[in-house]
Amino acid sequence: MKVSVVPCNSYDPTQAEAALRQALEPLGGLDWVTPGMTVAVKANLVTFLKPEAAATTHPVLLCALVKLLKERGARVIVGDSPGGLYTKVYLDRIYGVTGMKAVEEAGGELNRDFEIKDASFPDAKEAKAFTYTGWLDHADAIVDFCKLKTHGMMAMSGAAKNMFGVVPGTAKPEYHYRYPDPDRFADMILDLNDYFKPILSITDGVVGMEGNGPTAGTPRKIGVIIASDSPHAADLIGADLIGLKAEDVPTLQAAVRRGLIPKTPEELDVVGDWKPFIVPDYQRVETTHSLRFNKESHTFFGRISSTFMDKALASKPVLNPDECIGCRECFKICPAKAIEMVNKKPIINRKNCIRCFCCQEFCPKGALKVKRTWIAKLLIKENKN
């Protein structure tokens, strides 16, 4: 397991390509590519946002990767299944807004195979049977190319979380409903990573998203590209850059539990010094995973483990009515049917809400924010002291 971190100051095509080449070098470059091979690049194309919104993998970096893979004689297909429909019309619109047409100009293909398949994975911890996007079956290898962002439910969206995009958008709410607990959701994500085994994970951390991520946050320059043969190792470095520890991120906690990564980035084999790129005031989402993690510890607060406390500690989506345009997207996406529209504003039934943050993720105006409860705020302050 190796991680490579290189500086990349901008999305200037020449600079981005040079940085990507440099990032891949310590991992053996692209020596695993053989002529005629089909490589699927799983990008993050979460929703209808332009590249400068910093919610999606930047097209300049994807084009650079396409070029490098084509040089090796590979056929390259770039795709994703964001939230919403998994159809040609819907994805063509996503490709258009997110700047993916450039991928075709660079010699790559955009996925237009919308077959949905079922997988059986008996060795999985959670995802023993799941639905996935069939285009990945045509690939000899999968490259996971994510964006470094904050995330309402999972604290961070990076390489591991990006693989949730193998589940068709239409089925995603069902998965949130099936795995409402962040730890179980994280284990499901790890199962998907284990099943599809991306050969390479690359993180677009040139400009990340801070604040109300993963779609309504603010672009924030970080200035790096991370590459690794392990999505979890790449995420451990990515988390450190944006002020998160393994205990703050359920997918990292799960990877530590499975022995896939150490607890700290310092224990990884990293080529390139990432410390100068840490953004100390990176705006995080108000999650409470570190408190949940401490249930296993021997601290006073760590021993508080009742279901009551879990509920009392869990962050929740809160509406800023002034930003809401009454579009009903939150109402439509809510897997728990916990939202009722009253006078064109969403009212969340807290008893039914499973805190999946789909409403926050897909609100086009960022009107829903992740908020900690007062008791979680108190405990987090206490833990810091």
Ligand code: SF4
């Ligand atoms: S209200 Fe929002 S966070 Fe709660 S279940 Fe619905 S989509 Fe998920």
Ligand code: SF4
């Ligand atoms: S998705 Fe956002 S803007 Fe639309 S109704 Fe819900 S809160 Fe309001």
